Amino acid sequence: MTKKIFTFYMMLVLLGSYAQETIIGFTSTNAKAQQNLEKTYESLLNSNNLDSWMQRLSAEPHWVGTEFGRKNAEWIQKQFQSWGYDAKIETYDILFPYPKLRLLELTEPSTYTAKLTAVAVEGDEFTAQGDALLPSYNAFSTDGDVEAELVFVNYGVPRDYEELEKLGIDVKGKIVIAKYYGSWRGIKPKLAAEKGAIGCIIYSDPQDDGYVRGDVYPKGAFKNKTGVQRGSVMDMPTYPGDVLTPGYGATKNAKRLKREEAPTITKIPVLPISYEDAQPLLAALDGAMAPNSWRGGLPISYHIGPGPAKVHLKLEFDWKLTPAYNVIATMKGSEFPDQWVMRGNHHDAWVHGANDPISGMVALMEEARAVGELAKKGNKPKRTLVYCAWDAEEPGLIGSTEWVEDHKKELQEKVVAYINTDGNGRGFFRAGGSHSLQAMVSEVAGSVIDPQRGVSVKERRIAADLVNGGNENFELYALGSGSDYTPFIQHAGIASLNLGYGGENAGGEYHTIYDTYPHYIRFKDPGFAYGVALANTAGRITLRLANADVLPLEFQQWHNTVSGYANEIMTSCETMRSEVEKHNKMVDMNVYELASDPTKPFVKPKKKNAIPYLDFSPIQNALGSLKTTIETLSKLDISRLSNEKRKSLNQRLLKAENVLTSEEGLPRRSWYKHQIYAPGFYTGYGVKTLPGVREAVEEKNWKEAQEQIEKLAGTLKNFNKHLQEMVGLL
């Protein structure tokens, strides 16, 4: 136990109790009771349940709108009910495109028609379900029929287009082919369209999740030559959820945009393919060799083109309104029924989804079952628990987003925190989320034993960090996007966590027909030991949040983290400045041209605008004031708080995260309200912290950067005021 946590909440601990028995947010007596409760809870967890439920839930493909998906939702609802929950299904009618026509062919200089079909493999009957398997496609690609020369654009991210510019290669009027990975997939067609391309193909290079990584399925876990990653390409960094109902629930009678107006459908057609289908296309390219770092694992020389390869891409979708079934299971709190601790995991999958999402879903279910058992034995949670099984996560976090939008006001009043899980597997504990929860999560991670190594999952995670050059601190990563926490934290400003195990569960099955039960039990989490570990970890966190005397938020670690983000941005400005100076000097000296090979494409680089000095002092001063407030808060003796004051304190703690949002949201994407965390506009899932400022700096929009500095400083000042109110209470 470090000195840092002998503060604020530790004051709740009565004299005479042992340090190791303290838990953030609990009085000494209640800490003991809570620890006993958690031990009992852990003892109730049974891996056999996870196993049999996975077999049940992943028996057939169950994307949103399928009969099997509906059955799954109803079955999950019944399970919750049997465990003592008040469980209902809330339905939204969302736009979901199913592919009617998919055609991709090489038309010049030779011909090849893409197979677009993954093969069934021996030992895995699920892969042989034929027409029941969802055809491989990218949801929310627009319809299209285009033919043009092909250009290889590596991962199709901004720095790849910078490289193409250096080589004098333009994708205007072309069809691009990009590798999966390097960014969230939706960035690839978004950026390609911005650059003038008229079509986009995405393929899985064997270097990223095929034979280069390991033996392919069925011998090993990685992608065989026919596997195709499905996935949404909706412009989620603008807003996730139903494309026709931005910012409000897609209820039956909601007003809807026309499809043609929906800004988050791609501008150009996009199709994912296997590396078997990609190889003839890539091999038919000529022109400049791709830069070294672009070259993948296919046995070919990777050229960029454009051409002589020419391809024809034709796509049509059915664009139907489809019901999405969210299962919402509630167990009313015994003391604070209007304070909710929420848990969620989606239930829809692209195909069978044994790993994604069922491995997380069954851990959540086992957690809910055990919590139900505790309740039956008289240990009802003090706060209300809400367990959610979301539908339509895969096409764009749609089930959760519509539900959050629909219930936003109530949630902002009541929800203490939202704890998300998704696919899970063998390996190391990784947690992301609101940094006010970091100290509590760290404490819980210290009390969960790793099933393989017998030390705490915190200790094992830190060991891995140290071996990989990291430090000895347990840290939450910052949340970008990629799962159902997004509407909670980014849009509603509710403190959130995303929990999971992994790192020893690598494979190439993601969003393919190979994400099946046989694959899962061989390569992902044999025996479901880490499924149980996840239920154990998430359940303890849920129970602590549910039963804490004072909500277990801690702001010193929060402050360190946010100060670190601010420093990163300031440092990046300095780095950019010296890089621009060096670049301009080298342009003046003409060294780029002199160093280039005259037989290869080369575009003489231009001088760049000097990087101005921004005034970061508003943020620095706001963080300075916050530091003082947080120090004061941490030293206050709150052990003798009246119930009334504790209630007021908890009310303010519950709303603290929301104070970090701004109603007007981020520039050009007002759906994103949080001022500390957002998915990057050009990364998609990858987080940008202090996003208003950081993205303006990265885009070299200096006017906006200064405005966003002021805005962020304002948010931080409000936060300071909010915390000062807590000080005033005590």
Place this chain on the structure above:
Amino acid sequence: MTKKIFTFYMMLVLLGSYAQETIIGFTSTNAKAQQNLEKTYESLLNSNNLDSWMQRLSAEPHWVGTEFGRKNAEWIQKQFQSWGYDAKIETYDILFPYPKLRLLELTEPSTYTAKLTAVAVEGDEFTAQGDALLPSYNAFSTDGDVEAELVFVNYGVPRDYEELEKLGIDVKGKIVIAKYYGSWRGIKPKLAAEKGAIGCIIYSDPQDDGYVRGDVYPKGAFKNKTGVQRGSVMDMPTYPGDVLTPGYGATKNAKRLKREEAPTITKIPVLPISYEDAQPLLAALDGAMAPNSWRGGLPISYHIGPGPAKVHLKLEFDWKLTPAYNVIATMKGSEFPDQWVMRGNHHDAWVHGANDPISGMVALMEEARAVGELAKKGNKPKRTLVYCAWDAEEPGLIGSTEWVEDHKKELQEKVVAYINTDGNGRGFFRAGGSHSLQAMVSEVAGSVIDPQRGVSVKERRIAADLVNGGNENFELYALGSGSDYTPFIQHAGIASLNLGYGGENAGGEYHTIYDTYPHYIRFKDPGFAYGVALANTAGRITLRLANADVLPLEFQQWHNTVSGYANEIMTSCETMRSEVEKHNKMVDMNVYELASDPTKPFVKPKKKNAIPYLDFSPIQNALGSLKTTIETLSKLDISRLSNEKRKSLNQRLLKAENVLTSEEGLPRRSWYKHQIYAPGFYTGYGVKTLPGVREAVEEKNWKEAQEQIEKLAGTLKNFNKHLQEMVGLL
């Protein structure tokens, strides 16, 4: 012109002359004459000669001992004679193994017999010469007949075996398969044998010089699936040259070791193969996946083994004494006939060798021809020029080594400097060598115009350095081994240079049947512009050394460089110390085990011995004294030196490099005398500077490291004394 070179030699320049007309080592008047001479020299160079000579010399395979090789030597001799040189052929009888039997087969779990034959390609008649092509093999592999399980060892260098140790994989009694590159090839069987392997296969992975790098021959320059790199695996870091006559010339009646005693023949059989032949072998391996960085460009999952792949390797060689023909062409100096400036390039090749070595050979010949023309017009060199065309370089620098060993005493008395060239191509000027010559080479590089970009080759080279993150200084790289400069600098202690152009001439033809004239003129140096640039550069350097009033050696840059090497070693000790401390702490914390995947091979790392503090002060003090002497030397006014004193000064300058050697040589390899530069014992070609100290530190042999510090300090003190004698003269 920087301030640095306004010293010592600059004092030779008469007042009133312009700075830009000064040349290191020349009086003002003579500088002008020399510059005019060099301009005339440059105007005589004709690319057509290089072209037609390459066609002549690379028309047939001509490894040592071939009829065509002998004819080439005789033809080269005649050319020199026709240009006014006294040219003779000096012959040595060397042991050279030709393959009688080569068999490699996969025997388990399936069978495959390696083809061991590269295919003829369209558009290149030379590749269709069938039986006339030398079979692919590694010269100085021992005979052998072994069968064992296969283990993939990446590049087969020391750090790869460290990695295998971490994985608990032993190569004892196995046959290893290693990729080419990562070290000089001879290190691979040497290290494999030290680790207990009984056979070694080396293959060219397409990632290193095949399709991953670019289109393969004949479409592009890179290695097609059948190409095999030949090459020597003699233990050259112990001694190069004839394996039976270490340290003395392999003359007709020389005493010879028995073959069984020759320490530089490999201990285990070794065979190079193509990636077509390697793929079935590698694909048949199982066991642990190779670490990420080991994986190559073949479309397979790279496993390490051992087994289940089992291979049978059988090799027999003829082990005959073979005549090696060195062509030695002399043009007597008009003023200082007993001071020799030497130039050399080898003429033997593995197959046709259009690039290696003929591209360098024809540049040397054109240089010699133009110098001959100058002489005929009355501009005879003041010092004697010796142009050499070495035989038997490919099997182990044999021709040059035997000649240097045979004439060592005379050479140490007479040779001012040896200037080496070898394969050459389009791109950037790169020069390695004795750092006392750096200032002079830099000056010459500033006067040669790059054929593509119209700036000096120095400016272009610095541009490339800057773009690649380097600095603005022109620097010589330090010489390790890999061409015929080795006996001169490493063994005889003669100041040496190695010159060439490249970087825009990449390909996979090295030591294959594809290193032909058609390949060369398409991919290496179309129009021979860089062949002429090399003749221009090397010729100017040769002529400056030949005609200088005072030999153009400069010691301030030398001192900076050598001090830099010493600092590197001291820093590396500090780095090792903190790494060992960190490692031991992590072992104590057991983080390696906690971070490891229990389902994968893992050997718990042991604590390492703490790194002791060495006493570097003897080197530091010696370098300190040298700094003072060199500063004094650089400030002395030598413009009014008598001829007698100038002669004495030149005599001492001529011998300066030799003072940097020690007769007893390096530990365990006394052939290597130089104390500043040596090829690494475990890198082969790659240089180790201050090798006695550096290698002892790298091997953590602290006792020897301290001894070598004292020894190096003694060498530096001797050098200081030698330079002080020059000061005394002036």
